[in-house]
Amino acid sequence: MTVQLTAIPKRPLSNVAQKIWDAINVIEQQFGASLTHDSGRDKENNKKSTTWIFTFPDYQDAQIAVPMNQGKICFLMRGKTLDGKELETLIDGLAIVEATHTDPKKGVRSSVLGHHAPFLNPSPGNPLLQVIPRTRHIGDLLAVYLGVAPQQNGQVIVDPSLPTHGQAAEHKVAPVSAEELQNQLQRNSEVGQAGELLVVLDELERLRECGCPDPQQYVNRVALTDVARGYDIESTWPGQERCIEVKSTTVSDSDFYITDNERKVLASLGGKGWLYRVLVKPEGSGVMVERISEPMKKIAAEFMTPIVWRVSSEALKNRKN
Secondary structure, eight states: OOOOOOOOOOOOOSSOOHHHHHHHHHHHHTTOOEEEEEOOGGGSTTOOOEEEEEEETTTTTEEEEEEEOSSOOOEEEESBOTTSOBGGGTOTTTEEEEEEEOOTTSTHIIIIITTSOGGGOOBTTBOEEEEEEOGGGHHHHHHHHTTOOOEETTEEOOOTTOOOHHHHHHOOOOOOOGGGHHHHHHHTSHHHHHHHHHHHHHHHHHHHHTTOSOGGGTEEOGGGTOTTSSOSEEEOOTTOOEEEEEEEESSTTOOEEOOHHHHHHHHHHGGGEEEEEEEEOTTSOEEEEEEEESHHHHSOGGGEETTTTEEOTHHHHSOOO
């Protein structure tokens, strides 16, 4: 049977832990997934929870199933990533595999998913995994699953600054304007994610060299929770504060885009405002091309074209000192 995967509205559920709602926010906001099936099992006798199936239209209609309960977060995920790798071998530190299902006619596959999750259909060579994610690293786990996780020296780069579910709940994602679209598209791409993660690692190292005893407590990737903030990385160790806008590229000396909101925010931040230019290499590693403090003072207006403020690569070579 061929099932058309169509987005359906989410119905109100009262007995669902907040951390699960936060996980769904990551699934939808960061990776563009839509709810395509509600098992409705909470309506059956003695059933306390239902299972929601989300489909990722931008990632070959990959799917993930989420039991909607008051307890721990649990994902049902396919055993192989979209780029053909064994998921379990890549997620050490990100999640724990609690159970493995290989028979499509038995257990969780037939009773919960039915024919509504063709992507999750298990087999001995590609099982269905019952995964318990670490709350801080849901975005990293999904990036691995969908085959878009940035890598360095063959290892997945894990973002150590991801907020806990409590922190994520404190932030409301602002409505995205047309001017922010370019940033959001870049951020959802492998290049944009890799650039931001490389800046996180670079900032952690900078704080260590400055004597910060616990850099991870002070570096936050705010782009994950507030796309309208005007910058991507917030570093808050007293005396070394930086608000960093990251511009990533795979081509040296390429132009980049900056929105009117970013210009205003960076200008208002004074010495705390920074612009980092990152060159991302094909394997996911990269180098910091430029680190510019108070960029709106140092990049001359003549190098900006008011489209979404396209900045010529020459601006970096001719910036004011």
